[in-house]
Amino acid sequence: MGRLCQTDGLTEDQSEILKAVRQFVDEKIIPVAQELEHADEYPTEIIEGLKELGVFGLTIPEEFGGLGESILTYALVVEEIARGWMSVSGVINTHFIVAYLLMQHGTDEQKQKYLPAMAAGEVRGAFSMSEPGLGSDVSAISTKATKQDDGSYSITGQKMWLTNGGTSTLVALLTKTDEGADSVYKNMTTFLVEKEPGFGETAQGVTVPGKLDKMGYKGVETTELILEDHHISADQVLGGEPGKGFFQMMDGVEVGRVNVAARACGLAWRGFELGVAYAQTRHTFGKPIAEHQAVLFRLADMATKVETIHTMMVRAARIKDGGGRVDVEAGMAKMLASEMANEVVEDSFRIHGGYGYSKEYEIERLMREVKFMLIGEGTSDIQKMIIGRSLLKDYKLKS
Secondary structure (H helix, E strand, O other), rough: OOOOOOOOOOOOOHHHHHHHHHHHHHHHHHHHHHHHHHOOOOOOHHHHHHHHHHHHHOOOOOHHOOOOOOHHHHHHHHHHHHHHHHHHHHHHHHHHHHHHHHHHHHOOOHHHHHHHHHHHOOOOOEEEOOOOOOOHHHHHHOOEEEOOOOOEEEEEEEEEEEEOOOOOOOEEEEEEEOOOOOOOOHHHEEEEEEEEOOOEEEEEEEEEEEEEOOOOOOOOOEEEEEEEEEEHHHHEEHHHHOOOOOHHHHHHHHHHHHHHHHHHHHHHHHHHHHHHHHHHHEOOOOEEEHHHHHHHHHHHHHHHHHHHHHHHHHHHHHHOOOOOOHHHHHHHHHHHHHHHHHHHHHHHHHHHOOOOOOOHHHHHHHHHHHHHHHOOOOOOHHHHHHHHHHHHHHHOOOO
């Protein structure tokens, strides 16, 4: 595999997990990714294989049937999977965020109810904050959960951009609730909405219209979610207490940004591999193009970027594992990884020349997939706002 994307200080278990995942990616994902992606076909056999490897329960504690591994292990697994096919890592990511929310914020009853089935891959998670026209202003959500006389809730609204929207059976859904607080952020609640897989009406008052057609990120489905007077009991409030939804979701988004950074790292890693391989087989002026200084310098820049973003992603994951807040570190890792992954993949595309524009070559797929990294879990502009505001607090002048 070469010297790139090596991580110091891993345990024997972590190393064995990554070795198994890398072998699976090389043997079961890369050979079929092109065909499945071009057909926009859900990777059923790949997902079943990842279930057998225990990836769906990677971070879920052993008492609930999982492997009990760290966020770092998870991020490194995601990097490996995204190196093979980024869409597959998307299937895992939203599932992981829901499991993480349950582990960190769920009641004992909610953990017992969902985590064992999630570890086995029998219950699939989806994560839902966005709405049509909402952009990055989460506080402006309009989906409303209205409390009923019997203590239950009725939810009405429209959600957007659900990865796993069709295949999921459990959706962590952010809504507005009237808790009487003086802050909009304390009047938001996360519900655990159960539904059947598929499209159409998948539960009482819950409709998944169908897949959204996208430039890339194919295979995995991205959907809307429409709720019309969906009745849900109070025990489906995440953590059992309304009004904490915004803070719960932001905790999930932090690990989600580590995840997107890891996915970008995987794409950059694969982009470099494709570029350095092609540069050694393509000849011009009597020698491989890798021996031309212009291409050699490009490869050096690409490898340096791959190493830089891998290191930043690992640091953010380790801080989160240590219980620290990583709004700055995850934001930096996500921002730089997404930007540099785009640069590395584009450089690989340039090395391929005209062949990079052909759908026969893998780099064409990567060119479309890597664009999603620029917007997933918040654009670079949003990351800069988060980073800048946090740094002003840290470096505030003393009067």
